[in-house]
Amino acid sequence: xxxxxxxxxxxxxxxxxxxxxxxxxxxxxxxxxxxxxxxxxxxxxxxxxxxxxxxxxxxxxxxxxxxxxxxxxxxxxxxxxxxxxxxxxxxxxxxxxxxxxxxxxxxxxxxxxxxxxxxxxxxxxxxxxxxxxxxxxxxxxxxxxxxxxxxxxxxxxxxxxxxxxxxxxxxxxxxxxxxxxxxxxxxxxxxxxxxxxxxxxxxxxx
Numbered sequence: 001x002x003x004x005x006x007x008x009x010x011x012x013x014x015x016x017x018x019x020x021x022x023x024x025x026x027x028x029x030x031x032x033x034x035x036x037x038x039x040x041x042x043x044x045x046x047x048x049x050x051x052x053x054x055x056x057x058x059x060x061x062x063x064x065x066x067x068x069x070x071x072x073x074x075x076x077x078x079x080x081x082x083x084x085x086x087x088x089x090x091x092x093x094x095x096x097x098x099x100x101x102x103x104x105x106x107x108x109x110x111x112x113x114x115x116x117x118x119x120x121x122x123x124x125x126x127x128x129x130x131x132x133x134x135x136x137x138x139x140x141x142x143x144x145x146x147x148x149x150x151x152x153x154x155x156x157x158x159x160x161x162x163x164x165x166x167x168x169x170x171x172x173x174x175x176x177x178x179x180x181x182x183x184x185x186x187x188x189x190x191x192x193x194x195x196x197x198x199x200x201x202x203x204x205x206x
Contacts, residue, residue: 021080030078036198038056041053072137087133104147124183124187
Protein backbone atom coordinates (compact mmCIF):
# COMPACT_ATOMS: atom_id res chain seq x y z
CA UNK A 1 0.00 0.00 0.00
CA UNK A 2 1.44 3.39 -1.00
CA UNK A 3 1.55 6.39 1.34
CA UNK A 4 -1.57 8.00 -0.10
CA UNK A 5 -3.73 4.91 0.33
CA UNK A 6 -2.22 4.28 3.77
CA UNK A 7 -3.30 7.79 4.80
CA UNK A 8 -6.80 7.15 3.44
CA UNK A 9 -7.02 4.04 5.63
CA UNK A 10 -5.64 6.03 8.57
CA UNK A 11 -8.33 8.68 8.05
CA UNK A 12 -10.98 5.97 8.43
CA UNK A 13 -9.28 4.61 11.56
CA UNK A 14 -9.00 8.04 13.20
CA UNK A 15 -12.60 8.92 12.33
CA UNK A 16 -13.82 5.69 13.92
CA UNK A 17 -11.66 6.20 17.00
CA UNK A 18 -12.85 9.76 17.59
CA UNK A 19 -16.47 8.91 16.79
CA UNK A 20 -16.53 5.98 19.23
CA UNK A 21 -15.16 8.27 21.94
CA UNK A 22 -17.68 10.97 20.99
CA UNK A 23 -14.98 13.49 20.15
CA UNK A 24 -16.43 14.63 16.81
CA UNK A 25 -19.46 16.49 18.12
CA UNK A 26 -20.95 19.85 17.29
CA UNK A 27 -22.98 20.99 14.26
CA UNK A 28 -20.53 20.14 11.46
CA UNK A 29 -17.56 18.03 12.65
CA UNK A 30 -14.93 17.15 10.08
CA UNK A 31 -11.53 15.50 9.76
CA UNK A 32 -8.69 15.78 7.29
CA UNK A 33 -5.20 14.41 6.72
CA UNK A 34 -2.65 16.22 4.57
CA UNK A 35 -0.94 14.05 1.91
CA UNK A 36 2.72 15.17 2.02
CA UNK A 37 4.42 15.47 -1.35
CA UNK A 38 1.13 16.41 -3.02
CA UNK A 39 -1.21 19.40 -3.08
CA UNK A 40 -4.03 17.30 -1.62
CA UNK A 41 -5.65 16.12 1.58
CA UNK A 42 -8.12 13.43 2.57
CA UNK A 43 -11.21 15.21 3.91
CA UNK A 44 -14.58 14.09 5.23
CA UNK A 45 -17.26 14.70 7.81
CA UNK A 46 -17.81 12.67 10.96
CA UNK A 47 -20.49 10.59 9.21
CA UNK A 48 -18.57 9.81 6.01
CA UNK A 49 -17.45 6.20 5.59
CA UNK A 50 -14.53 7.31 3.39
CA UNK A 51 -12.86 10.68 2.73
CA UNK A 52 -12.68 12.73 -0.44
CA UNK A 53 -9.39 13.77 -2.01
CA UNK A 54 -9.44 17.58 -2.08
CA UNK A 55 -6.94 20.33 -2.85
CA UNK A 56 -4.98 21.27 0.26
CA UNK A 57 -4.63 24.85 -0.99
CA UNK A 58 -8.33 25.37 -1.66
CA UNK A 59 -10.94 27.26 0.32
CA UNK A 60 -12.17 26.38 3.75
CA UNK A 61 -11.02 25.97 7.32
CA UNK A 62 -8.82 22.91 6.85
CA UNK A 63 -6.98 24.45 3.91
CA UNK A 64 -6.44 27.65 5.92
CA UNK A 65 -4.94 25.67 8.81
CA UNK A 66 -2.57 23.78 6.51
CA UNK A 67 -1.52 26.99 4.76
CA UNK A 68 -0.45 28.55 8.05
CA UNK A 69 1.05 25.48 9.73
CA UNK A 70 3.33 23.31 7.58
CA UNK A 71 4.09 21.09 10.57
CA UNK A 72 0.42 20.05 10.74
CA UNK A 73 -0.74 17.02 8.76
CA UNK A 74 -4.06 16.39 10.53
CA UNK A 75 -6.99 18.66 11.46
CA UNK A 76 -10.30 17.97 13.20
CA UNK A 77 -13.23 20.26 13.95
CA UNK A 78 -15.82 19.45 16.59
CA UNK A 79 -15.18 18.00 20.02
CA UNK A 80 -16.49 16.11 23.00
CA UNK A 81 -19.10 17.23 25.50
CA UNK A 82 -16.67 19.13 27.72
CA UNK A 83 -14.60 20.57 24.88
CA UNK A 84 -17.77 22.04 23.40
CA UNK A 85 -18.83 23.41 26.81
CA UNK A 86 -15.54 25.26 27.18
CA UNK A 87 -17.04 28.05 25.07
CA UNK A 88 -19.36 28.81 28.01
CA UNK A 89 -16.36 29.37 30.31
CA UNK A 90 -14.20 31.77 28.30
CA UNK A 91 -13.03 29.42 25.55
CA UNK A 92 -9.47 28.87 26.79
CA UNK A 93 -7.65 26.40 29.00
CA UNK A 94 -4.93 27.37 31.46
CA UNK A 95 -1.83 25.17 31.26
CA UNK A 96 -2.50 22.96 34.26
CA UNK A 97 -1.24 19.53 33.14
CA UNK A 98 2.27 18.54 32.00
CA UNK A 99 1.02 16.52 29.04
CA UNK A 100 -1.29 19.35 28.03
CA UNK A 101 1.42 22.01 27.73
CA UNK A 102 3.80 19.49 26.11
CA UNK A 103 1.48 18.42 23.28
CA UNK A 104 -1.28 21.03 22.99
CA UNK A 105 0.77 24.13 23.69
CA UNK A 106 -0.61 27.45 24.88
CA UNK A 107 -4.27 27.87 23.94
CA UNK A 108 -5.01 31.27 22.35
CA UNK A 109 -8.15 33.33 22.74
CA UNK A 110 -11.23 32.11 20.84
CA UNK A 111 -11.47 33.03 17.16
CA UNK A 112 -14.56 33.95 15.14
CA UNK A 113 -14.27 33.18 11.43
CA UNK A 114 -11.13 32.21 9.54
CA UNK A 115 -9.86 35.80 9.32
CA UNK A 116 -8.12 35.56 12.69
CA UNK A 117 -7.08 31.93 12.34
CA UNK A 118 -3.60 32.55 10.93
CA UNK A 119 -2.63 34.82 13.82
CA UNK A 120 -4.03 32.37 16.39
CA UNK A 121 -2.06 29.45 14.95
CA UNK A 122 1.32 31.21 14.74
CA UNK A 123 2.15 30.45 18.36
CA UNK A 124 2.27 26.74 17.61
CA UNK A 125 -0.89 25.79 19.50
CA UNK A 126 -2.59 22.51 18.65
CA UNK A 127 -6.04 23.47 19.93
CA UNK A 128 -8.28 26.52 19.91
CA UNK A 129 -11.94 27.44 19.93
CA UNK A 130 -13.16 28.56 16.51
CA UNK A 131 -16.72 29.85 16.22
CA UNK A 132 -17.46 28.28 19.60
CA UNK A 133 -16.21 24.80 18.66
CA UNK A 134 -12.85 23.06 19.16
CA UNK A 135 -10.30 22.95 16.35
CA UNK A 136 -7.63 20.33 17.05
CA UNK A 137 -4.38 19.91 15.11
CA UNK A 138 -1.76 17.20 14.96
CA UNK A 139 1.55 16.55 13.24
CA UNK A 140 0.20 13.12 12.27
CA UNK A 141 -3.17 11.40 12.32
CA UNK A 142 -2.19 9.36 15.35
CA UNK A 143 -1.03 12.48 17.21
CA UNK A 144 -4.27 14.26 16.30
CA UNK A 145 -6.31 11.46 17.91
CA UNK A 146 -4.19 11.69 21.07
CA UNK A 147 -4.47 15.48 21.10
CA UNK A 148 -8.27 15.32 20.78
CA UNK A 149 -8.47 12.86 23.68
CA UNK A 150 -6.07 14.94 25.76
CA UNK A 151 -7.99 18.14 25.10
CA UNK A 152 -11.29 16.56 26.17
CA UNK A 153 -9.70 15.25 29.38
CA UNK A 154 -8.26 18.68 30.23
CA UNK A 155 -11.49 20.46 29.28
CA UNK A 156 -13.49 18.13 31.54
CA UNK A 157 -11.28 18.86 34.54
CA UNK A 158 -11.34 22.62 33.99
CA UNK A 159 -15.02 22.97 33.07
CA UNK A 160 -16.11 21.00 36.12
CA UNK A 161 -13.82 23.06 38.35
CA UNK A 162 -15.01 26.37 36.92
CA UNK A 163 -18.66 25.32 37.07
CA UNK A 164 -18.19 24.57 40.77
CA UNK A 165 -16.56 27.96 41.34
CA UNK A 166 -13.08 26.52 41.81
CA UNK A 167 -9.82 28.30 41.05
CA UNK A 168 -7.70 27.08 38.12
CA UNK A 169 -4.01 27.26 38.99
CA UNK A 170 -1.59 26.90 36.04
CA UNK A 171 1.72 25.08 36.23
CA UNK A 172 4.80 27.18 37.11
CA UNK A 173 5.92 29.25 34.15
CA UNK A 174 9.27 27.46 33.85
CA UNK A 175 7.52 24.09 33.45
CA UNK A 176 5.26 25.53 30.76
CA UNK A 177 8.22 27.21 29.06
CA UNK A 178 10.31 24.02 28.87
CA UNK A 179 7.41 21.83 27.73
CA UNK A 180 6.36 24.35 25.09
CA UNK A 181 9.95 24.59 23.87
CA UNK A 182 9.99 20.83 23.29
CA UNK A 183 6.74 21.09 21.35
CA UNK A 184 8.21 23.85 19.17
CA UNK A 185 11.21 21.62 18.37
CA UNK A 186 8.88 18.78 17.40
CA UNK A 187 6.93 21.13 15.16
CA UNK A 188 10.10 22.42 13.50
CA UNK A 189 11.19 18.86 12.67
CA UNK A 190 7.72 18.07 11.35
CA UNK A 191 7.72 21.24 9.24
CA UNK A 192 11.02 20.30 7.57
CA UNK A 193 9.78 16.79 6.76
CA UNK A 194 6.44 17.99 5.37
CA UNK A 195 8.18 20.54 3.14
CA UNK A 196 10.38 17.72 1.88
CA UNK A 197 7.28 15.72 0.96
CA UNK A 198 7.63 13.32 3.89
CA UNK A 199 5.32 12.36 6.74
CA UNK A 200 6.38 13.77 10.12
CA UNK A 201 7.78 11.27 12.58
CA UNK A 202 5.68 10.29 15.56
CA UNK A 203 6.71 11.95 18.83
CA UNK A 204 8.00 9.58 21.47
CA UNK A 205 8.18 10.11 25.21
CA UNK A 206 7.86 13.42 26.99
